[in-house]
Amino acid sequence: MRASRLISVVLLLQARGRMTAEELAKTLEVSVRTIYRDVESLNAAGIPLVGEPGNDGGYRLLDGYRTRLTGLTADEAESLFLTGVPAAAAALGLSEVATATQRKLLAAIPQTARERAEHARQRVHVDLVPWGQEALAEPLLPELHQAIWADRLILVRYGTTTSAIELAPLGLVCKGTPWYLLALRGTAIRTYRVSRLHSLSVTEKCFVRPADFDLVRHWQDAVAAYAETFGRMAVKLRLRGNALLRAQWVQARSRTIAEPDTEGWSDVELVVEDPDNALDVIRTLGNDVIVVEPAALRTDAVAMAQAFVAANT
Structure with missing residues (x-):
């Protein structure tokens, strides 16, 4: 368990660049004291971790260091192919890209892992559309996705409003069948149902994403808060x-x-x-x-x- 966590620390820092002990502890669901001990162990093992103090500080890997501990095990390959949702990729205009990515992954991983991945793909399929319904057409999704990817401000008309509002799009969430846009309007993060967007214009203006914004965590908190508004x-x-x-x-x-x-x-x-x-x-x-x-x-x-x-x- 500890060896797996030490590898996770290195891979997280490699992927994100810099993280505080508190961020690492929350992500890995351990105490901050445990992260301090893990950092000491990694330094003792020769992994070049650098700790930087201050508000913008945290831990990072020494510039140029890359771990080679990125090979997929058979279980990891199986879980990766199980999490694919073709309908979501299609709605975002990424079907061909997703298919090509899967082919590259299959070609890159060992034969045993490849067989497990194909075994999983042939046995579990996720279909988000309820019985008796059709998938909702969301023609604005691909353009929204591109705006989010490029951190560009957008102008939209929403619901019954006739004037355009400016939003900083932060992320998209597929909740069952409907899609939702999480975006900054002013300084507040708000949720918009994509099917109620009547127009979309992507501007040339970029914005800076909030450093502490985590899409999954924010959505989970929002869902929990929304559920509390209902009676029991x-x-x-x-x-x-x-x-x-x-x-x-x-x-x-x-x-x-x-x-x-x-x-x-x-x-x-x-x-x-x-x-x-x-x-x-x-x-x-x-x-x-x-x-x-x-x-x-x-x-x-x-x-x-x-x-x-x-x-x-």
Whole structure:
């Protein structure tokens, strides 16, 4: 484990140029004290690490040093080919580039790793488009991607606005099917749904990305904060038959499904957002549904069923 971490420290510094002990510790999920010990061990082993003090300081590799510890193991090659998402590459206009890159990787790695990578590619495929839907056309994505890559300011019209706004695009995130743009507007980082962008103009003006901005970490924090804005309502049901099958995929924040009893009924608890969301779930489940708790939801579900019968008789 420690040997792997020492290699990771070297590869991180080789890729990023300079990192503080705090940044290395957070990335590798260890303490800062552990990073200090690792740096001492690397220096003792002859790896030319340089520590620089100050606000702009940190650790870096001596200029010109490159490690040769970059060969892919069989497991690493397998995981790399498993993480490819063809739909995302296509949306960004990178299908041919991604395919060519995979070919080069396959040609460069050892035969054993090559076989494992091909084995994985033939057995796991990621399709982000839900059943009954088509992939959303996002014609602005390739140009957005190029602007982000070049750190160029963009002018966009968003939503119902008629005037263009200037943004510093920081990154793109594919959340299921929709794409989202994370961008600086003034000094605030905001999120924009790409499908709601009505026009895009890439300027010649460049911007400086915030030094502490990490796309993955920012998105994870934003998702967690957004989830907290929703309510939480626990619903206890008794289900069997097709209703029990549908409970596996209805939209819920969490679900607990007990083993069926001798008559095929299972106790199910779903955590949803609010009573309206709960009624939508019950409607989706169909027949063979008994609402156990809360009592108010059972009353609303009965009223919904009676209204349906009245409208269809």
